[in-house]
Amino acid sequence: DSGVTQTPKHLITATGQRVTLRCSPRSGDLSVYWYQQSLDQGLQFLIQYYNGEERAKGNILERFSAQQFPDLHSELNLSSLELGDSALYFCASSPRYATGDYGYTFGSGTRLTVV
Amino acid sequence: AQTVTQSQPEMSVQEAETVTLSCTYDTSESDYYLFWYKQPPSRQMILVIRQEAYKQQNATENRFSVNFQKAAKSFSLKISDSQLGDAAMYFCAYKPNAGKSTFGDGTTLTVKP
Numbered sequence: 001d002s003g004v005t006q007t008p009k010h011l012i013t014a015t016g017q018r019v020t021l022r023c024s025p026r027s028g029d030l031s032v033y034w035y036q037q038s039l040d041q042g043l044q045f046l047i048q049y050y051n052g053e054e055r056a057k058g059n060i061l062e063r064f065s066a067q068q069f070p071d072l073h074s075e076l077n078l079s080s081l082e083l084g085d086s087a088l089y090f091c092a093s094s095p096r097y098a099t100g101d102y103g104y105t106f107g108s109g110t111r112l113t114v115v
Numbered sequence: 116a117q118t119v120t121q122s123q124p125e126m127s128v129q130e131a132e133t134v135t136l137s138c139t140y141d142t143s144e145s146d147y148y149l150f151w152y153k154q155p156p157s158r159q160m161i162l163v164i165r166q167e168a169y170k171q172q173n174a175t176e177n178r179f180s181v182n183f184q185k186a187a188k189s190f191s192l193k194i195s196d197s198q199l200g201d202a203a204m205y206f207c208a209y210k211p212n213a214g215k216s217t218f219g220d221g222t223t224l225t226v227k228p
Contacts, residue, residue: 002159033215033216035218041220041221042206042218042219042220042221043206043218045215045216045217048215055215056214056215058215088158090160092160096213100148100167101148101165101210101212101213102165103148103150103152103162103165103208103210103216104150104152104160104162104216105162106152106159106160106161108158108159109158109159
């Protein structure tokens with residue numbers, strides 16, 4: 001258990017539908033990042049939150065949105081789903097240490113299949 | 116924009132041998148971090164090793180070590196005494212201070228018994 005919790009682990013839905021992916025960061029981590037990994041490809045950055053505020057945005061589609069709540073959990077909303085949205089969606093968190101950056105702790109991902 | 120390039124889509128190594136995975140990156144920043152992550156068939160992403168750009172000394176974690184060449188913007192991963200459990204996809208990642216990570220496309224490592 002990495003300490004980053006993502007739910008659900010698997011999701012199968014139809015085109016045109018809307019889904020919500022949830023992430024709870026590791027205890028004490030203020031930053032949350034969302035990445036998309038299509039089949040056997042690299043990780044594409046979607047969005048970053050820090051302590052409830054949006055910090056950076058990648059090539060996130062307008063159909064996608066996210067937020068981070070006061071308890072620091074984050075949700076990624078995907079709407080008007082298309083077949084091409086099928087992918088593994090990762091959430092990662094990282095702390096903010098004065099001694100430096102120690103990288104991400106990843107959740108186990110949500111496997112989204114759009115049929 | 117920062118880019119990370121892994122020029123070897125696939126590599127293979129004999130068990131107990133040594134293999135080196137290549138990574139180059141492009142940045143105009145001076146303060147940043149570099150990481151290697153492992154993604155086994157379970158798909159869980161696991162941090163393998165990190166390097167601080169301002170440190171000249173190459174990072175080492177047990178059988179894993181890096182060759183960091185800052186001027187050349189090169190960051191290779193060496194795996195010594197390869198084990199079957201090392202078989203995975205390996206991602207190189209660049210992260211500016213307090214920013215988000217940019218990942219390479221990955222190298223799939225096969226370990227032959």
